[in-house]
Amino acid sequence: MRERLSLSRDKRKSSMTQNDSPAQSDLSRASSWSPSPRELERRIQRQNHARYRVRIASFTSLIFIGVIAGGIYFSPGRKVVAETFFDWNYGREVSHLVFRGLITNLTLTVVAAVCIGALSLLLALARTSRSAALTPVRFLATAYVDIFRGVPLLLTILLIGFGLPALRISWLTSNVTVLGTIAVVLTYSAYVAEVLRSGILSVHPSQRAAARSLGLTANQTMRFVVLPQAFKRVIPPILNDFVALLKDTGLVSVLGVTDAIRAAQIEGSRTFNYTPYVMAAIMFLAITIPLTRYTDYMLKKSIDRQNAQGTA
Amino acid sequence: MNVLEVHGVRKTFGNEVVLADLSLNVPEHSATVLIGASGSGKSTLLRCINLLDRVDDGVILLDGVEITDPLIHADGVRKQLGMVFQSFNLFPHMSVLDNITLSPIRVHGVEKSRAEDEAITLLRRFDLVDKANQFPDRLSGGQQQRVAIIRSIAVRPRLLLLDEVTSSLDPILVNEVLSIVRDLKADGMTMVLATHEMGFATQVADEVCFLDAGKILERGSAQQVLENPQNPRTQDFLLKVHQAGRL
Numbered sequence: 001m002r003e004r005l006s007l008s009r010d011k012r013k014s015s016m017t018q019n020d021s022p023a024q025s026d027l028s029r030a031s032s033w034s035p036s037p038r039e040l041e042r043r044i045q046r047q048n049h050a051r052y053r054v055r056i057a058s059f060t061s062l063i064f065i066g067v068i069a070g071g072i073y074f075s076p077g078r079k080v081v082a083e084t085f086f087d088w089n090y091g092r093e094v095s096h097l098v099f100r101g102l103i104t105n106l107t108l109t110v111v112a113a114v115c116i117g118a119l120s121l122l123l124a125l126a127r128t129s130r131s132a133a134l135t136p137v138r139f140l141a142t143a144y145v146d147i148f149r150g151v152p153l154l155l156t157i158l159l160i161g162f163g164l165p166a167l168r169i170s171w172l173t174s175n176v177t178v179l180g181t182i183a184v185v186l187t188y189s190a191y192v193a194e195v196l197r198s199g200i201l202s203v204h205p206s207q208r209a210a211a212r213s214l215g216l217t218a219n220q221t222m223r224f225v226v227l228p229q230a231f232k233r234v235i236p237p238i239l240n241d242f243v244a245l246l247k248d249t250g251l252v253s254v255l256g257v258t259d260a261i262r263a264a265q266i267e268g269s270r271t272f273n274y275t276p277y278v279m280a281a282i283m284f285l286a287i288t289i290p291l292t293r294y295t296d297y298m299l300k301k302s303i304d305r306q307n308a309q310g311t312a
Numbered sequence: 313m314n315v316l317e318v319h320g321v322r323k324t325f326g327n328e329v330v331l332a333d334l335s336l337n338v339p340e341h342s343a344t345v346l347i348g349a350s351g352s353g354k355s356t357l358l359r360c361i362n363l364l365d366r367v368d369d370g371v372i373l374l375d376g377v378e379i380t381d382p383l384i385h386a387d388g389v390r391k392q393l394g395m396v397f398q399s400f401n402l403f404p405h406m407s408v409l410d411n412i413t414l415s416p417i418r419v420h421g422v423e424k425s426r427a428e429d430e431a432i433t434l435l436r437r438f439d440l441v442d443k444a445n446q447f448p449d450r451l452s453g454g455q456q457q458r459v460a461i462i463r464s465i466a467v468r469p470r471l472l473l474l475d476e477v478t479s480s481l482d483p484i485l486v487n488e489v490l491s492i493v494r495d496l497k498a499d500g501m502t503m504v505l506a507t508h509e510m511g512f513a514t515q516v517a518d519e520v521c522f523l524d525a526g527k528i529l530e531r532g533s534a535q536q537v538l539e540n541p542q543n544p545r546t547q548d549f550l551l552k553v554h555q556a557g558r559l
Contacts, residue, residue: 206399206401207403209359209364209397209401210395210397210401210403211403212364212387212390213362213390213393213394213464214390214394214415214419214463214464214467215387215388215390215415215419215420215467216387216414216415216418216419220418220419224414224418228405229403229404229405232405
């Protein structure tokens with residue numbers, strides 16, 4: 001074996017020196033090349049190894065799926081669960097009710113996302129600014145982020161939903177959907193602001209130096225040089241937060257908003273059949289899975305871009 | 313007339329004295345070349361002139377105006393200066409053309425169409441016009457640095473600062489970058505350069521300054537300093553440069 005290896009290596013070496021003569025143009029070199037015996041041998045080895053890997057993967061997957069399927073099939077409550085959670089006829093019946101609730105979730109998500117975008121950008125800019133005049137704003141922004149990241153969202157929703165109307169300020173709405181949205185916006189802005197801030201801080205100081213050396217002011221540097229680069233980098237984590245936001249809008253149901261989860265709950269407690277919950281879960285998944293796949297895709301793209309940039 | 317005057321400048325980082333009582337005059341249309349080992353203070357001096365770093369003592373005058381005055385409008389000073397960095401520092405999210413026109417449009421209030429025309433003229437002059445709409449990551453290091461130089465001269469600076477602009481390039485790319493700098497010198501651009509390219513220093517320098525531990529130990533024409541150095545430390549440095557094959 002070793003003899004064969006060294007032999008074919010020698011062959012390759014001699015063919016290489018022939019091909020590498022500088023008089024030959026790139027084109028003729030490409031057309032005159034044909035794989036050496038050693039290369040052909042390697043391709044077969046690689047192919048065999050790939051097939052071996054597929055066999056191993058299929059084998060472990062089969063065992064894995066078999067164990068789970070068997071576990072479910074032989075569980076004593078299988079029949080009851082199938083009836084109370086997976087009654088598809090009943091599920092089809094209630095799907096429009098759950099779907100109407102889901103529309104509420106989606107509307108809430110979109111409206112909240114817009115508000116979160118604006119508020120979190122202001123917070124991030126306030127926290128990263130170095131201006132003397134903005135010192136109190138910087139302090140306030142830090143306190144805000146600390147507080148709203150630290151209080152559970154459910155608690156914030158309850159406090160805003162029941163606390164604000166109790167103030168009896170005449171111009172303030174008592175619409176629970178609006179109040180719930182405000183609570184979600186307040187909490188998520190704190191999260192997103194921190195993501196944005198980390199993006200701003202991740203832009204290399206040399207970019208700032210280059211911008212300032214061209215005479216750009218601190219504000220212009222932020223607007224034209226730092227923020228565009230920061231935005232690009234935080235797209236994946238922001239999309240992540242967006243998916244979480246969509247799911248967390250369900251929490252406003254504690255104020256009495258009929259969202260998808262609440263609608264399913266109402267139906268389920270009426271008939272003691274929990275298929276509506278499963279329907280709600282399927283509907284959420286139908287939206288969140290494409291979103292998370294897209295997030296992964298964006299993340300991969302952004303990592304590739306950073307690797308390609310090298311020293312920049 | 314001196315475009316730049318540096319009087320007794322001192323700069324420390326913690327306990328480390330980077331610039332110690334350093335003085336320098338740069339007459340109009342002249343090129344001053346700073347040589348010296350890494351850490352001798354060349355880059356720090358350039359950053360202090362550009363107000364990217366604050367001096368701890370001494371005075372820097374630009375066209376007779378003290379720019380080390382704490383109340384001076386730093387952005388206004390930088391408007392008159394161009395700076396090119398060792399690591400190019402192009403803006404990766406902007407095309408070559410946008411990189412060049414950003415400052416003319418946003419800082420100098422030049423109309424967009426005129427700024428772009430002028431940028432194209434510069435790009436054509438330095439053989440880069442076909443790259444105008446490319447993004448920096450599609451360019452070679454030499455092309456990136458040439459764009460960075462064009463970006464810094466697009467605002468017609470009074471003084472151009474070049475900080476080891478060829479240190480991260482291979483020998484072939486070094487040459488294409490240096491040829492731009494030679495052209496600018498021929499145009500009469502006033503400049504201060506930090507470099508390790510001694511042959512190049514000989515070609516463009518009106519004055520060569522050898523920096524060591526934050527002081528200018530020896531200064532004079534390129535011939536005086538590079539070929540007939542008097543100070544033993546200069547001799548030692550040049551000997552090492554020579555041994556590395558870079559003279």
